[in-house]
Amino acid sequence: MSFDLILFGGTGDLAWRKLLPALFQSFRHGSLPANGRIIGVARDALTDEQYRALIASRLQQVDLDKRPTDEEFARFAQLLHYLRMDLSQSSSYAALAELVKARNASTVVMYLATAPSLFQNTCQQLAAAGLNGPQVRVVLEKPLGHDLASNRAINQAVRAVYAEKQIFRIDHYLGKPSVQNLFALRFGNVLFEPLWRRETIANIQITIAEELGVEKRGGYYDGIGALRDMVQNHALQLLCAIGMEPPINAHADAIRDEKLKVLRSLTPWTAERLRNHVVRGQYAAGTVGGQAVPGYAQELGVPAGTQTETFVALRTEIANWRWAGVPFYIRTGKRLAGRDARIVVNFRATPHAIFSAPAGAVNRLVIHLQPKDGLELHLLTQGEQHSGAGGPRTTQNLAPAHLDLDFDKRFGSGRVGAYERLLLDVIDGRLNLFVRSDEQEEAWRWVEPVLHHWEHDTQGPRAYNAGTWGPSASSAMIARDGYCWHEEQ
Numbered sequence: 381m382s383f384d385l386i387l388f389g390g391t392g393d394l395a396w397r398k399l400l401p402a403l404f405q406s407f408r409h410g411s412l413p414a415n416g417r418i419i420g421v422a423r424d425a426l427t428d429e430q431y432r433a434l435i436a437s438r439l440q441q442v443d444l445d446k447r448p449t450d451e452e453f454a455r456f457a458q459l460l461h462y463l464r465m466d467l468s469q470s471s472s473y474a475a476l477a478e479l480v481k482a483r484n485a486s487t488v489v490m491y492l493a494t495a496p497s498l499f500q501n502t503c504q505q506l507a508a509a510g511l512n513g514p515q516v517r518v519v520l521e522k523p524l525g526h527d528l529a530s531n532r533a534i535n536q537a538v539r540a541v542y543a544e545k546q547i548f549r550i551d552h553y554l555g556k557p558s559v560q561n562l563f564a565l566r567f568g569n570v571l572f573e574p575l576w577r578r579e580t581i582a583n584i585q586i587t588i589a590e591e592l593g594v595e596k597r598g599g600y601y602d603g604i605g606a607l608r609d610m611v612q613n614h615a616l617q618l619l620c621a622i623g624m625e626p627p628i629n630a631h632a633d634a635i636r637d638e639k640l641k642v643l644r645s646l647t648p649w650t651a652e653r654l655r656n657h658v659v660r661g662q663y664a665a666g667t668v669g670g671q672a673v674p675g676y677a678q679e680l681g682v683p684a685g686t687q688t689e690t691f692v693a694l695r696t697e698i699a700n701w702r703w704a705g706v707p708f709y710i711r712t713g714k715r716l717a718g719r720d721a722r723i724v725v726n727f728r729a730t731p732h733a734i735f736s737a738p739a740g741a742v743n744r745l746v747i748h749l750q751p752k753d754g755l756e757l758h759l760l761t762q763g764e765q766h767s768g769a770g771g772p773r774t775t776q777n778l779a780p781a782h783l784d785l786d787f788d789k790r791f792g793s794g795r796v797g798a799y800e801r802l803l804l805d806v807i808d809g810r811l812n813l814f815v816r817s818d819e820q821e822e823a824w825r826w827v828e829p830v831l832h833h834w835e836h837d838t839q840g841p842r843a844y845n846a847g848t849w850g851p852s853a854s855s856a857m858i859a860r861d862g863y864c865w866h867e868e869q
C-alpha cells in the first residue's frame with residue numbers, strides 16, 4: 381500500500397499543533413503505513429527543506445511524550461514535502477494533479493485543514509483536475525457551516541464530486557480513546573446493557589468545561605459561540621454514543637444509523653422548553669487558577685455589545701422506549717472552574733431502602749474524557765470504621781466508594797491519540813469514527829430553534845464570573861428536576 385496525504389492548510393495552527401505531531405507520533409510508533417508521502421499546501425513560498433525545518437522546530441514546542449532525535453526526524457522528514465498553492469485560483473491545481481498522478485499512490489487523502497469557506501471551491505477544483513477517483517478520500521474539518529442551510533450547501537457541493545464513502549467529516553471527540561472505550565463498555569460487555577434504560581437510570585449529564593477563555597481568537601469565536609462550537613458537534617456526538625441502540629455490527633453505517641436515530645428522537649423544542657431548558661451565559665471578569673482574567677467582552681477582537689454565548693446548558697430527552705422521561709443535560713463553556721470533560725450516568729435509588737445511606741448517594745458511572753481518561757463506578761458499601769469512641773456500633777450504614785479505572789495508568793502513555801487514530805483511520809478507509817452528512821444535518825436541525833430563539837431574546841446571555849461553573853440559572857434548571865450537576869474531582 382502507498383499513500384499521499386495532501387495537507388491543505390499545511391502551515392496553519394491545526395497542522396502545527398495537532399496534525400503534524402499526530403503524523404509524527406504514528407510514524408514513531410510504526411503505525412503509519414511505510415510507503416507514504418505528506419505534502420503540506422499553503423500560499424507561502426517555501427521549499428521542502430524550509431517546510432521540514434519549520435516542522436522540526438514546531439515538534440520541539442508541542443506536547444510529545446519524547447522529543448524527536450535528529451536521526452528520527454531525518455527519517456520522518458523524508459516523507460515531508462511542500463507545495464505552494466492558492467486554493468482560490470483554479471490555475472494552481474494543475475501542479476498538484478501532476479504531482480499526485482505521477483506517483484499514483486493507492487490511497488490519496490485530501491485533508492482540508494482550511495477555513496470552510498474554501499471547501500466547496502477546493503473540492504470542485506480537485507474534481508476538475510481529475511483528483512476525485514475512487515482512491516481519493518477527502519477530510520473535512522469542523523465547522524461545516526454555521527447553520528443547517530450552510531451545512532447542506534457544503535455537503536451538497538462536496539457530494540457532487542465525491543461519494544459519501546469518500547468523505548471523512550472530523551469530530552475529533554470521536555477519536556478520543558475514552559469515547560471509543562464508551563462503545564467498548566456498552567457493546568463489548570454484558571454488565572451495563574440491562575441497566576442502560578429508563579427503569580434504572582435517573583439522568584445523564586454531559587459536561588465539556590474549559591478553563592481557557594477565547595485567548596487571541598475573540599474575533600473568530602464571536603461569530604460562532606458555544607452552541608455551534610461544542611454542542612452541535614461534540615456534545616451531541618457524545619449523547620449519541622451514550623443513548624444509541626446496539627448496532628447490528630461494528631461497520632460504519634450500522635453505527636451511524638443508530639446515532640442518527642438518537643438525533644431524530646430528541647424532543648423537539650417548544651416555546652416553553654426554549655425558555656426553561658436552555659441557559660446561555662457569557663463570562664465576566666474573574667479568577668482562574670489564582671490569576672485575575674478579563675471578561676469575554678474585554679477580550680481582544682470581541683466586538684462591543686456582543687451577545688455571543690461562551691456557556692450553554694440545556695436539558696433534553698430521547699423520546700423512545702429506552703429513554704422516555706430520562707433527562708439528558710448538556711453543559712459546556714469557557715473560563716469555567718476547571719478543564720473537565722465527563723459523562724455522568726446517575727442511576728436511580730434502590731426501590732426500597734433497608735440500609736441508611738448519605739442523602740443523595742446513588743450508583744453512578746463517571747466516564748472521564750479529559751484531562752483524565754477513565755471510568756469510575758460509584759457504589760455504596762458497608763463503610764464502617766472503628767470510631768474509638770466506645771459508642772454503639774452502627775453496622776448498617778452505607779458509605780460511597782468507587783472503583784477507579786484510569787486508562788492512562790492501565791495502558792500507559794503508548795495509547796493512540798485522537799488525531800493519530802483519525803488520521804490512521806482515514807488512510808485505512810475506516811469511516812466508523814467520522815460523521816455522516818445526515819447525522820450532521822440532523823444535529824443542525826435540532827440546534828437551529830435555539831439559535832433562532834436567541835436572536836429574538838432581548839435578555840441576552842447571563843453573566844457568570846470566570847472561574848465558576850457558569851450562571852446560577854444552569855444549576856436552577858437541573859434543580860427543578862431534583863438533581864444537581866456532578867462536579868467533584
Ligand code: NAP
Nearest residue numbers: 389390391392393394422423424466467468493494495521
Ligand atoms: P489557520 O491557522 O488560519 O490556518 C489556515 C491555513 O490555511 C494556513 O496554512 C493558510 O496558509 C492556509 N490557507 C488559507 N487560505 C488559503 C488559500 N487560499 N490557499 C491555500 N492555503 C490557504 O487556521 P487553523 O486554526 O489551522 O484552522 C483550519 C481549519 O480547521 C478551520 O476551519 C478551523 O476552524 C478548523 N479547526 C481548527 C482547530 C485548531 O485547533 N486550530 C481545531 C478544530 C478545527 P496561507 O495563509 O499561508 O496560505
